[in-house]
Amino acid sequence: MVQIVHSAHLPAAKVPYTDFKGPRGSLKHRCGFCLEPKSKLSKCTGCRAVRYCCREHQVQDRPGHKSVCNRIKRCRTKLDKEDHAVRNATPDFMTPANAFETDVGHFWGILNTRDYMRARFALADSLRRLGTLDGITEALDHMQDMLRLCRSDNMGIRDIIAPTLLQLDQDQECYDFIKWYATEGRRGDYDWGDMDLPFLNVKGANVLEDVGYLEKEFQVQHVSTVMLLKLKLLIDIINIKLARKVAAGRLPPELWARIELYVTRSPVSRQWVGKPYQAITTVQQKLELDVKLLARTIENINQNFVHMLLDADDYLSELPESYSSGTFEEMLLVLQHSYGAWWQHEGVLELLESARSIARKDSEDEIEDMMSGMTFENNPGSDRTKDELLHDVSINRLWGYFDDALEDATSLGEDRPSEVKRLRLKAEFEAAEEKERGFISSDDENDD
Template sequence: MPSEADIIQYKGPVGCLRHRCPLCPSPSATSSRLLRCAGCRAFRYCSREHQVAHRPQHKSDCTKIKSARAKLDREDRKVRNATVDFMTPANAFETHVGHFWGLLNTRDYMRARFGLARPLFVLGTLDSVSEGLEHVRDMLRLCRSDNMGLRDIVPFTMLRLDLDQEAYDFIKWWVTCDPDGTYNWGDMTLPYLNIHGADVLEDPSFLLGEYSSLNFTIALLILKLKLLVDIRNLKITRKVLAQSRLPFELRAQIEQDVVRSPLSAKLRKEPHASLIRTEMKLLNHVRQIGACIVEINDHFIFNLFEPVEVLCYNPESYSRGSIEETALTMQNSYATWWETEGVLDLLKDARACAARDSELEIEDWMKDEKARKGRTATEFLADMSVNRIWGYLDYAVENASYLGPWSERPSERRAKESEEIWERIMAEEAKFDDQASTDEEISI
């Protein structure tokens, strides 16, 4: 059985990707002085001693990257120096940009280039992820129609690098570029990836539908949750700073440091009432996106909370809505989920709130064998809490900016109110049953 150790590659440091020594607990303030591994060019070290100490863990990855670079160089030379025939140009880099996959002699080059990009993404350093994104974006330039499905990876990688506006623009272009199926991918004069500065707070309906891309929808969900977490951090910071006498300039600097997304620079300028309206808009968007994800593939959210098996699964193909599609999308996205601090916590708390509220119904549900399908009460509650997660996201959002005792969190207060209502209903039903029984005895 796969274990947590099998997915360690997806779980790097939580937070922004920064230049850091892998043996130091926090990013270095003097990253420009860090020593860079000459072999893979992906890791940096604060000293020769740490580079030597890390070598046993790093050697395998370093060798893979060097080998992948050497293979790419060989394939590059083959394309540039190809023997001309009726199917092969002398140098496709000069004559066939945009059409690479249509030439048989460029396919090994494209595979080799992705063979370098994939392990760079897995290494998870600022250098490796940035270089991997450069490779994939240039491969899309070389092959506009994206026969390799590289577009599924790009938004997640951009989000890891906090290129949030670029990620949104990329998603929107691919979703809207060919509304009637007439876009000519071979015509290099047509606009390509030309959306810039689209409104991230606009209604997401353009993306949501029966044939929505699971990868794009998940990427958009992470982006919206990322902004919700930033709003949470701003609300908490303002509550704390309201009790201090810090100069305005220092307050502004603190607010700047507590948000992650570059898009949140606009949120920092919003007064409290406007910030709350933006929060509600994002919350509604997340609910819409969440409901769409369930329609596209009902395996994904369940596996997001228990990702080990799908992260270790290597399907050769997939169909829409399948567990194989979930596995591939999870492998594309999980590092982004993990590194984007707060987003998984928000969903986990929404699930916990749903479970807390659903406990009252479990006893009745367990009496229905058809609904229960052989599951235990614990298993049934776990399933129910995931199914209801989007309906309880507002609870989690309220909880996230609450600074009081745990027992008084908004979700706990609501749960106690629900319990009291449930107890009254049960008491009234019992009273009604007793009265009916008494009336029956009298009639006899």
């Protein structure tokens, strides 16, 4: 059982729902009131993490912004106080005079640094939850420096850093970060107290390499973040293909690359801009395979993941006090740490929802037959409705229809390929049943 170090400003069981659903797409400096991205914005002097395009908008936003602004100011004041206490501590056999000079890397192991680390986490978490470019950037700076101060990461900061890097489109850095923890960081002989050992030194790892090494990673946050990265790249591949389909025959090929660069988000995806269609299809197939392998790995770690991710509105307001690996409470924490990144990446949740929708349609007749059967009627719990059963079945079968969702996403036709396929297979099945009934009827006549 792991106890959770909460941000000081949050109650134990509830968090603001709006923390997780801000503007979608790449982070930009936006007005905190009208949300319009503009080049000239004035920063709030209180929280220093929200900007406004004019004085009028700042005044209009004040009723909603006041509480969070004051909260962040209190967090900054508290951090300054704890910082001063660590730097000017009265030394004794347990307390250094200034741990910032003598014990970098070992914070939290020294008792008088813990209030400082808690205060810094409270500030970082408050800034992160704002969802602004300023807030998330500063939060990442704080959290990365906290890892420098405490390599053993007793507070679990690494679980929040990974999805935060994706929010800032530092995708290569995110993958390198996770790969280090999943490889070097899992070595049983790694001495976290030896500051001379390499730390987070994986650079430029191949994002398309086999993901089998993650099967031994037991941190659902890191595995799911790699899956989000792969899905992010898949969406870019889809957008490249759609842009090329639209541009083909209308624009000269030399302009295609400019358009494709515009419709991609990840810096990693730029390497595929302008590449031959078959080459990017090969990349797509590799990413698709990786996503499904990672989904299987996540299922082995925590079976609640997909259910709670796709129905996140039911869970985002809950914050657990503690958790164990594989539990419902663990997934509550994962959502708290990463849902903002999932929400922000346009197309990702939609792709998963599309796969779920296709699975649901394809399962409707089966569920109806099952519910009308005697086995179901005599089974305890058979009072569940068709919608409830379809909800669960569609999520359980989601990954089996992931290919169909991708095909739909890359199609420009009015008819969705998955629906055409479903109706064709249904017609073939009904025709086969009709043919079988004909054979049976013929046999009966012959018997007579």
